[in-house]
Every structure is written in structure tokens, then in C-alpha cells.
Amino acid sequence: MMDVLDVLWRLLAVLLAFLVLPLLVGQAEHKAMAHMQGRVGPMYAGGFHGWAQLVADGVKFAQKEDIVPDGADRRVFQLAPAVALLPYLVVLIVIPVGDGDLVGQVVDAGIFFVLAVMGVGVLGSLMGGWASANKFSLLGGLRTAAQLMAYELPMLLAAASVAMAAGTLSLPGILDAWQWWWLPWQIIGGLVFFTAGLAELQRPPFDAPVADSEIIFGAYTEYTGLRFALFLLAEYAGIVVLSALTAVLFLGGWHGPVADTLGWVWTLLKTAALAFVVIWLRVSYPRLREDQIQRVAWTVLVPLALLQIALTGVVKVVIQ
């Protein structure tokens, strides 16, 4: 009985985090971007600084007509948003928030699981792009795919580096083994991982697949209403997941300079900081061209990741 209750609690918590955190990030993006650009952002919905803007957006999306273009592959077209969104929910459950039991579920091969499931999310964009029967969508979908290909590899390699350092693939296991000096040791890997994740999420400056000035909105061009909203939600959920993962793998998760008992606070803080960096980057950098995106991956990130692995290996053997 305890077991069932326990599981239910965890599920509920994960679902809650999944519904709330992306909205928080979205709202933060609205406001942070606005202030960086000398605007004020949404101010009306909800009264105080437009805090309910995204809720209002959601209500609006739900009332929009649902359109599937004539030439589209209906079933695939309709399923795509769900495929894009759900993996992030599933990933959330294995990310440890705090020491000990503060994790949805411990999975042995945590890193594998996380990376594999995150890869599925991109499939949603691809399905949307393919099924829309729209040239821009297709182009966007292909760019998405290419980007996934290019950045999955450095991401994997960087994660492998951490796994090497810790000697385990389990996320809590990695955090258990974590020491503060891993921070400089794994810094290259961390940067690679974060950058690659950014690119996989198609966040600026890696947003060529949805570049509105070139291809309208890439794979999502034909989407309206709730389905479009799910895609957007997926993007923000992705930011949360990526930030959380980076925090766990490279920044020590619930480890903090003081008050280890409040580990989950550290985790949330680090995640939030990283999420802010994601927003910050969007405002600061112009969009890269598709070929530049590819080149960065293959000629910078992959070699760097390999270098990090080498470094990890050597240090690990030396300190033994």
C-alpha cells in the first residue's frame, strides 16, 4: 500500500513540475527578453506584471480551430505534438532533485535512458515536418533531423565523460561520486553538453529549423491551436530538462557550498540559472546559418568532447 501511495506521490510531483516549470521559464523569457530589449513585456493578464499571460495564452490556444491541411498525412500530423512533448515528461522522472530519495525513479542506465528518450522528442518535429505536406515544413523537418544528428554525438560523448569520471551510468550514482573539483575537470564537457542540448532544442542561436524569416515556422508552420501549443510547451519543457540535466551532470546537482540538507534548492537554483542562460543566449546572439550549425558540431564540439574524454581518462588513471 505504501508503495502504491509512494509511486502516486512521485507521479503527481513530476506531473506538477512538468506543467509548472515550463510555464515559469516561458514567463521568465517574456519578461527577461523584454527588459533586455528595453521593453516591459506582458503586463495585463493576471494583474501583477502580467504573471498569468501564459495561462491566458493557453486558454486562447484551446479555443482555436484545429486544422489539418488537405495534403497532410492526418494521423502522423495529429500525433506529432504528443510525440514531441511526452519524452520530456518521461525524462523528468529520472532526474534526481535532491540527495537520497528525492528522485522520481532510479534507473540503472540513467544517462542512456535520458539521452535516448530525449532523442525521441525530436522525432515529433520530424513527423510534423514530414506530415504537413508543406515545403517549408519539410525543409524545417530535415534541418531538425540534421541538427539532431550533428549534436547528439557531442552530447553523448560529453555524457560519457561524466560517466567515466563517476564509473556509473546512473544519475544519482554520478551525483554521489561528485566532488567540487569535477567542476573545472569536466568544464569542457559541460559546455559541450549544454551547447549541444541547446542545439537539439532548436533554441537560438541554433534555431535555423524554425527560422521564421526563411521558412515561416519550419515544421510547425501548419499547426494551429492546441497542437501548436503543445509544441511550444515541449520547447520549454526541453529547456527545463536540459538545464536540469546539465546541472546534475556537470554542476553537481544537489551539492552546494553550504547546507547540503537543502539539496533540492541547489538543484532548482542551478536549473533556473541555466534556464536563464538559455534565454539570455536567445537575446544576445544572432541566428546561425544551417551550415554553420553543422560545422560547429563536427569541427568544434565533437573534437572537444573527444578531448574531454581523453582528459577524463588520463586524470582518472593518474589519481588512482
Added chain:
Amino acid sequence: MSAAISAQTYAPPAGTTTDGVFTGSAGPVAQSVDWLAIAPPTAVAVAGLAVLVADLFLPERGKRLLGPLSGAALLLAAVPLLFLRTRTTATFCLPDGLQECSYSADTLALVLQFLVLAAAFVTVLISMPAVRDLKLPAGEYWFLLLSATAGAALVPASRDLVTLVIALEVASLPSFALVGLRLGNRGSAEAALKFFLSSVTATAVTLLGASFLYAVTGTLHFQGISDGLTGTDPQLNSLGSAGLALTLVGFAFKASVVPFHFWVPDTYVGAPVPVAAFLSVVGKTAGLAGLVLLVVQAFASRGEIWGPALAVLAAVTMTVGNAAALRQRPDRAHGAVRLLAWSSVGQAGYLLVPLAAAAPEAGTHPEQALSSAGATVAYLLMYAAVNLGAFAVVAHIGRAGRANRLQDYRGLYASHPLAALALGFFLLCLAGLPPGVIGLFAKVAVFSTAVQNGLGWLAVIMAVNVVIALYYYLQWTALAFRRGEPATPAAAEGARGGGAQQRPRIAAPLSAGIALTALAGVVLSLDPDLVLTFAAGGLR
């Protein structure tokens, strides 16, 4: 790429810590590696990589050096064989003294490695003009050739299914690319696709078989499989039999055994001639080496299952191959290569006979089974030398006229007497007629295994097939010695270009290849015991 070094990286990845032996942290868990033993395939693989990298930085003129470089690397890779000759070495062994190793440099492995390396060397010689003529990408070509050779050299030394399958794949994958390397050529691409699709399917089937075997025996080492297959559980028994049969399929495919042969003629015709030569010798060696290892070692205890099956396959293979070769007409385009392709299918049938004959003794008298399999090895050595030689001559003719009809060999004696003599010798060796004495005795050795193991009917079928084969080999030989007169307008047209009498000189590497193979054939003919000793207990 990863597979090329599979041998090095294949350490049991996980779970080792739970074992009592390892947690003691007394001995090293990493397997000790006998570098000399694994030197031949490793050297080839490294050379391949070196060639690939060198190609990136060499100027266009320097790329001509890549071919000779590859040849030299192959020769170099064969040097360790000399040192290994006197001892049997096994490496990548399980650390707990189970005597189960993944790599063994015993006589069988060494002989076949020598065969692979030598054949690859001759292929390199044959390839040099072709790479220039067909404007094949030099670096890629040599790299792929060396990689495939490395894989093929690894096959006979592997002693577990993982290594074996991976080695076979390393031998196969570059071959697909080699076949399709003539960019923009419809035939080349088509050949590659056919080869690829059928090969990949066969691999999948083999792997399924391997998974069944693993389920039944709990190991993939040959010795363990052989022990495990004798279990008494009837359910597992039938699963084991299924796994055994499925595993053999992939190797039968590589060895172009009917009914897994259909890719052979089309692929050979579509591929550049040197690649076809390579496939017909090195590819086949890899497949047959796998078969030998499987039946003599891994499946030794279940001879009653694969013995009759192999016998039937052998009979069907030689019959189909020879019948199809017989149907080739002299005026058909690419007839020469197609004939050799079908003949290589037929030869595969002969090569299977000793394996089928090894069945009754495999379980009880491994030594005798190995001797039987030795007949296959001996035959393979003979076949490699003369088949490569024949392909070398074909490659030369192919340079002049791209149709490569059998007709084009008319008057070869008049224009290139030595090449014609060599071709005749090679074909007679394949046919098994004097003066190709070695061909005859290799067939006799094969034949004797069948007779001595109660496969009289197979021996009779083989004899009939030898007779059928005589016809087309002789016909071709006779054609080469016929007076060269333009028989058709097409030939006359060809003659206008260069003149039938003034055929281009044979390129130096080609003639070296022909000379080398002819020399091998003659030496073997004078002293057949050099190879036949393997059929009489020379393999240990």
C-alpha cells in the same frame, strides 16, 4: 571502423566485478594480448588507416604510391606468420583458465591468413591499372581493400562467434563499397545493391542463429558451444539445431553456396574486375574459413545435423554452378567474368565436400575431421592461386574492350603467347587436368574425403560435375589458342581501333600478378604436397 579493432576492445564490459575471481583484484582483469599473434590482421588494418590518411594529404601525383604501399603493407603483415609457424598461440583468453580463447594462431589460422594476405597482394597488383583506368578514388579503394583483407584475415583465427561474425562483417562491408565504387556506373551500383541486400539479410539470419546458440549453450566460444549442444533437453536441442542451421547460412552466403549464390554472377560482372577477383578468392576464403571453424569446432558434436545438409548443398552448388557456366555463350557481353563467377560457384561446391565428409568424425575424432577440412584448405590454396591468375588475364582483356566477351579471347595466343599459356594453365588447373596437376590432385584430395567417409553418391556427383566443367574450361582454353580472326562485325570494329594483333601491352603490375600466380601454380604442380599435406593431418 569499430569492428576493425573489435579484437582489442572486446573485453567483457560489465558484471565482471561481481565475480569472485576478479574482486580479489590480484590479477589484471584486462586480457593480456599477444601482439605477435594478432599482428597480421592488425597490421593490415593499421596500414589501411594509414593509407586513408595519407590519401588526404598527398598531392594527386603522390597517390600513385598508395597502391605499392598497400602491397608492401600486405607483405609486411605476412612476416609475423613466419615467426608464428612454430608455435600455436592463443590470445584474448578468458581469464579464469577455462582454456577458451577468442583468437588462436594455430596452423589452420596461419595457413588461411597467409592465403588471404597473398591473395590480397595479388589483387593489389591486378588493381593498380584498374584504379587508374576506371578513375576509382585511390585512397578509398586501397583503404577498403585493406580493411576487407584485415577482416578476412581475422576470420580464420577467431574462436568465438562474436569475433567470427564481426570479422566476417569487417570483410564484407568494405566489399560492398568496393563493388559500388565505380561512381555513375549503373552496373556497379546495381551490383553493389544486390550484393549488399542479400548479404545483409544473410548476416541477420546468422545473428539470429547465434542468439539461439547462445540461448542453448550460454556461451559463444566454439568449445563451449560444442559442449553445450549435446545437452539432453529436447526443447533446447531443437532450438540448438535451428541456431546451428541459421548460423551456417551467413557463411554459406559468403562462400556463394547455392541457394545463397544468386548475387554472385551479377555482382562479379558489375564490379571492377579486380574486385570480382578479390571477392571470388578472399571473400570466399572468409566464408569457407568460417564454415570450417563452425563445423569442425563449434558444431563438432552435432555432425549428424549439418553433415547431410552440407553434402546436399555441396551437390546442388556444384551442379547449379557448372550448369550455369555451361550456358555461357562466347558472344555475350561480360561472358568471361560471368563464366568465372559461375565457375566459382561450382568450385564452392567442391570446397564443401570435405566439410560434409568431416561430419561423422567431427565429434569423436576431431583430428580426422580437421584432416578432412584440410582438403578444403588445400583446395582453397590451389583455387586462390589459379583463380586470381585467371582474373588477372581477364582484367587485361577487360582493359582493351569493356564488353569482355569470351570471343575476345580468340587469338590471345597470337598476341600474348605467355598470357595465353598462363590462362590455359589456370583454366586447366580449375578443370583439374594435366598439366594443371595441382588442380587435379586438389580435386583428388577432396574426392578422397568423400569416398573414405561413405559419401559415394556425392563423389559420383562431383565426378559428373568435373566432367561438365571440363567442357567450358576447355572451350575457353581452346578459344585462346584459336587463330585470331574477327568473327563478328563487332569484333572487327574493335580491331579497327587498336587492331586485334596489336593489343596493348600488358601493364607491368598485371603481368607481375599473372607471373606470380602462374609460378605458384607451377610450383604447386611440381610439389603438390606443399598444400596437400594439410589434407593429411598437416593442420594441427
Added chain:
Amino acid sequence: MISVSNTVMQALLIGVLLLPLAGAVAALLPPPPGLRGRDPGQAVLRHGVTVTGAVLAASVVLALGFDTGHAGTVQAESDVAWIPSLGIRLHLGVDGVSLPLVVLTALLTFLCALYSYGAHTSPGSADGDAESGSDGARPGGPAHQGGTPQAFVALLLLLETGTLATFATLDLVLFFLAFETVLVPMYFLIARWGGAEPRERARAAWKFILYTLLGSVVMLLGLLLVGFKGGTFDMVALAGDDHAGLTRTTQILAVLAIGVGLAVKTPMWPLHSWLPDAHTTAPTVGSVLLAGVLLKMGTYGFVRILLPVAPEGMRFFAPWLAAFAVVGIVYGSLACLSLARRGAKGDLKRLIAYSSVGHMGFVLLGIASMTPTGVNGALFANIAHGLITGLLFFLVGALKERTGTTDLDTLSGESGGALYGSAPRFGGLLAFAAVASLGLPGLAGFWGEMLALLGAFEPAEGLSRPAFLTFMAIAAFGTLLTAAYMLVVVQRVCMGDPKDAPQQQGGRERTELGHQETEPGGTGPAHSATARLPDVRSYEYAAWTPLVLLTVAAGLWPALLLGLTDPAVQNLLPGVTR
């Protein structure tokens, strides 16, 4: 008989085998400075004569050194391991059965080389001959046919090697190898130096090689069967009393397989059909060697392998063998008769080829009787046939060279060829050979056939006497037929009115003949007739005289030969006749 140490004998035998092989290789190399000769052809043909002469001399010495007191035992024996894995040894040696054949081979090859050399150098067939452009067989001018003289000599020597090795080897597999080695040179001799349309030549050569190959593959199977079941390939060991424990079934199978291969080569009716084509198209030298030596390899195999190794099997098949043999005798004779008919467009070479079928029938009959008498007769007939038919083919070849045709109708015209008149010595020789061939007592052909018939009269135990008596009667009838067609041939070719003949022949022949007559080298008597053929030339004398002499000698003194063969045959037949 001189006594020669065993080592020397060994060396001689090996030398006999290796000398022509080395000579063949040497023939393909450019001649050394001192031996260039008048032209390359002459040099290399002389080389051929030298080598074959040396081989002949060596074989004669070998024969002289042969201990006739123990003709049944293998002498000059050398036995070296060659392929231990398969138990194949280089086992050589001669006994009373093989020695005569070795000498005969050496002799015939030498004579052929001599003949070719003479034909090349004699002015009668020098360049510029009116006929050189035609398809006629030009035995004298190998340089102008098909290939180079170098290749011709090399092939001839290779042929000799193979034949000699067949007779000298005592290992089954080696026997097969030697047996096969002969095919290659013979194929090229027919295909490149043959005397017919190129297409037809190629066809005949192809037929020849296919038949013999098919036969020999079957034979190989039988040999392997014997070898594997008996545990050894050594003929001597296999011939021991227990026959290496071969079961009856094995023996029957072995005899069937090996017998078919040998029968093709022999040739036995109905497997003979390659022979007429091959003979008709082959060049003179090729025909002589084919008939004189190659056919003997088949019958030799019967005596050497089948009789001693698989007597049980032989006994099983002996009636069949005999039946086929007599059918062959009658069939060959009838075919000859029909060819010899006027207006049948019979080819003289083809006719002799068919007569060979008949003669080999006698040999087979002798063997099938499985008695010493019969087998001795068979061996004797072998030698005799080699001498006589060799001579016949020489003569027909020379005739073709002179007249440009071997067509009987063309040759004889309305009333006859009148060789007696136009070229009396030539005609006389032809008549002699024909008479010898029909088995006239006092000549070589007689003894063999008579002994074979005697053997059939009283066949070995276990064989049905009535059947063999029938066979004997039919065979005897065959001798009559033989006599008939031979006499018809002699009558049509040699007799007739010399004035009459040319009128009946076509204008082409006449002008040619006239042209030839004006040649300064024409050796014929200086009759002032229009139809003068050149009579026997000196080199032809040189080539033919030994054959004539030996034919007579063998006819008058058969014991010379029988003394050699009989002990050996007694030795080979112990399992049959106690």
C-alpha cells in the same frame, strides 16, 4: 644382352623420360649460336631428330641391358615419394610388357622426327611448292602450317614424354597423368597442323579431346576407387595375390570405370567414333603416332592395370569385352569395305583408321580371353599394329603429299591408281604394308591375331567357352573381311594402267603432277610418262625401312617378342590362371 648395373638402368629410364621433356623446353628457346642451321625451322627440326634419336638410343640400351631371364620382374625400378599426403609415388620401371612399347614409342617418334626433318630439308617440298597454298597435309612443312616448327617439335617431344611415361610408370595416378599429358600436344597437332578446313580441324580436335577426356575422367574415378579402397596407388603392390583386398563389387566398379576410359582410347566399338575424324584430319606425323603409339596406351592399360589388379571384375566383364571386340572387328572391316567401294568417296586415311578399330578388336579379344596365350597375342598384335599401321599412315601421308588427295576415288580413277607403274617402289611398299596389315603369315600382323584367336578358343576358367568360340568364329570371319578390303585397296591404288589413270583425273592434278615432275629433286625413275609420281625419297627410306625390317623380323621371329612378354604376362595373370 649386355649386363648393366641397376643404377645405370634407372638413370637410363629416367633419362628416357626427361630427355624429351627437356628437349621440348629447349625447342622453344632460341637456338645456341653454333646450331642455328640453315633456317630456324631446320635447326629446330634437327634438334628434334637429335633428341628423339638420343631417346631411341637410350631406350635401345635399356632394352639391351634388360635382363631377359627375368622379364617378368620390374627392372630399372626407381621409387620416390612424391605426394605423401595422397600416397602417390614416382614409381618407374619396365618389364617385359612395357619394354617393347617403350622402344616402339621411341622408334616411331624418332622416325617421325626424321621424316619431318627430311621433308623440310628435301627440295621436293621446299618453299614455292605449287601446293603450299592448299589445305593439303604438308608433313614436310610444319613451318608453313598452323604454327611454328619450334612449337611443332616441342609438341612432338611432349607427346613422346607423355607416351613413354605412360608405359614406364607403375603408379596409378602417375599413369593417369601421363595418359592425359598426351592429349594436349595431340590436340594441337590436329588443330593446328591438321589437313582439312580449319573449322573441320577444330571440330575433329575438339571431338578427340572431348571423347578422351570424358573417358579419362571416368577412368580416374576408377583409379581413385582402386587406390582408396586398396590403400595404395602402386600397381605392383596392387597386383599382389590378394589384390589389396579389393572386394568383388569394387573390382567390378573399377573395371567398369577404368575400362570405359581405356576403351575410349583403344578405341573399342562403340566408343571409337572420334578416331576416324582425328585420323583423317591429323597430319601424317600425328596419324602415325596416334595409331602407332597412342592407341596402345589403352590396351596397355587393360593388361597392366585391369588384369592384375581386378581380375574378378575383369572376369565379370570379359564376355562383354570380347563381344564388343568382335563387333569392332566386323564393324571396322565392313566400314572399310564400304569405304573401299568404288564411288564411295572413301578417304584412305579414314579407311586405315577404321582398320585400326578392327585390329584393336583383336587385341581386346586377346585380352578378354584372359589366358596367357590371348594376352601375349594381344601384346604382340599391339606392337605389330604399331609398326604396320605406322608405316601405312606414313605411306598415305606421302601419297597425299604427292597427289594432294587421299580420296580413294580420285586416287584410283576409273581403272586404278597405278602406283606400281608410276612409282613402283612406293607402290610396292604400300602393298607390303597392306598385306602385313591383313595378317599374312610370316609378317608381324599374323602372330598377334592368331594368338588372340587361340586364346579365345580356350578362354580362361570361369569364362563361357561356347560364347568365346562364337566370338572366335566371328573374329576369324573378320580376318577374311580385312583381307578383302586390303586387297581391294591395293588393287585400286597400286594397280591399273598408268597411261589410263591420269586421263581420268582432274586437270588440276595433272598440272600439279607435271609440275612436280619437273622438279629437279624428283627421285622417280626417269620414265617419260605423264603420270610420274616421285618415288620413295631418301629420307623416306630412312624413315620407313626400320618399320619394314621390324615387321618382317617380328613375323619371322616372334619369339623375340613373346619371350619378353610371356614371363611378364604369367606374372600379371596369376590370379586368373593357376
Added chain:
Amino acid sequence: MHLAYPAVLAALLFCIGLYGVLARRNAILVLMSVELMLNAVNLNLVAFDVWLRERLHTGQALALFTIAVAAAEIGIGLAIVLVVHRTRGSSEIDRLTDLRERDTGADAEGDADGPEERAGVKATTDSGRQTS
């Protein structure tokens, strides 16, 4: 969990793959079917590995290698399909008949050579460099 579930699933996957290989006529689909077969094998291997509780985890090791092999095969296979598609504008394997043995006379094949070569040349010139 009972061994039967993964085993049956693997068998099903393999059979579907096999059916695809045999029935599909588009090279890409055949390729995908082969991948299906390979993944069925992987499933088998891992399931048996777990079932056997083998100390060395040979099954998992082979599964890893199988994954690598499958990837390499896909890489080369797609490249080949691409070349085929480029040279003849179709990847239907039924239409790959240039190399088939025909019983027609020599002339027909002799002619077939010409356009083929010409088409090949054209394809090379406009397709640029192909790397795989």
C-alpha cells in the same frame, strides 16, 4: 518476467523483417526490414543474457556489436541506394535488371551497353562528389 515474452516478440519482429525483405520492392524498405531483423536479434540476445545470468554477459556484448554492425550496414546501404537512385532515378529493386543474364542475342546486350555508359557519364558529371 518470463523469457517467452521477449522471445516471442523477437520472433515476431524477425518474421516481419523477413517478410519485408522478401515482399518489399523498394530498397529502402528492404533495408529497414533488415534493421528490424537485426533488432529482433538484439532483443533475443539481451533477453537470453538476462535469462541465463551469464557471468560474462556475452549476449550483451554481441548485442552491442550487432548495433554497430547494423549502423555500418545502414551507412553503406543508404549510400549504395543513393548511388543507384542517382544513376537510374529509382530504387525499386525489381528494376535492377541491367546485369541479369538474358537469353537474347549478343546484339541486344551490345546495344544495351551504349546508353548505359552514356547515362553513367551524365550522372557523374552532374552529381559531383559522393562520399560515404
Added chain:
Amino acid sequence: MPDYFHGYSVVGLVAVVGVLFVAVAFGAGRLLRPVVPTREKFLTYECGVDPVGEGWAHTQIRYYVYAFLYVIFAVDSVFLFPWATVFAEPGFGGVTLVEMFVFLGFLAVGLLYAWKKGVLEWT
């Protein structure tokens, strides 16, 4: 073993919850939204112009090459993880590390090859 499957069953439960969530959202949307189909709404959107031509018109073959690159490399990195977890255990050590460097060297050569061959340039 029960733990092993237990972990994934919870994960599966999450997935089910997710599916439910999406289904509920779509169901609610169906109730809330209007349905007013017109011809123009179902046209493919190309900046307001009627669509022309096929969708593959602007597709670059280059994407395939990237795909190849990725597939090969990603699978190679599969070998890294098992190694990464054990290479520091007692009993392994320098040799194991060198072996992995050899492996990385292979990867690096592959990358170098692709780079030098111009696959990564976009022209």
C-alpha cells in the same frame, strides 16, 4: 531483477500519465474549439500563394551525409559507455586506457577524413 523491471514500470506509468494528459487536452480542445471549415483553410500555407511544385524541391543531398556520419559515430560511442563504467576499476588501468585511446584515434581519423573530404563545408 524485480527492481529492474519495477523501475521501468514506473517509467511506463509516467508515459501512460503523459498520454492521458495529452488525450484529455485534445478532448477538452475538441469541446472548446469552433469548427468552421472553408476551402482556403485547408490549403498548404505558402505565404498566401497557392502551392506550386513538389516538396522535395529544395532538399539538399548533404543531409544524408550528415546522417551517415552520425549513425556511424553514435554507434561507435556505444562502445564507450560500457568501457567508461569499468575502466577505472582495479585490475584495469593504463593498458585499457590506451586501448580506448586507440579507439578514439579511430574516431578522430574518421572525423579527419570527413573534414578533409569537404563533407563539412557547405557550398
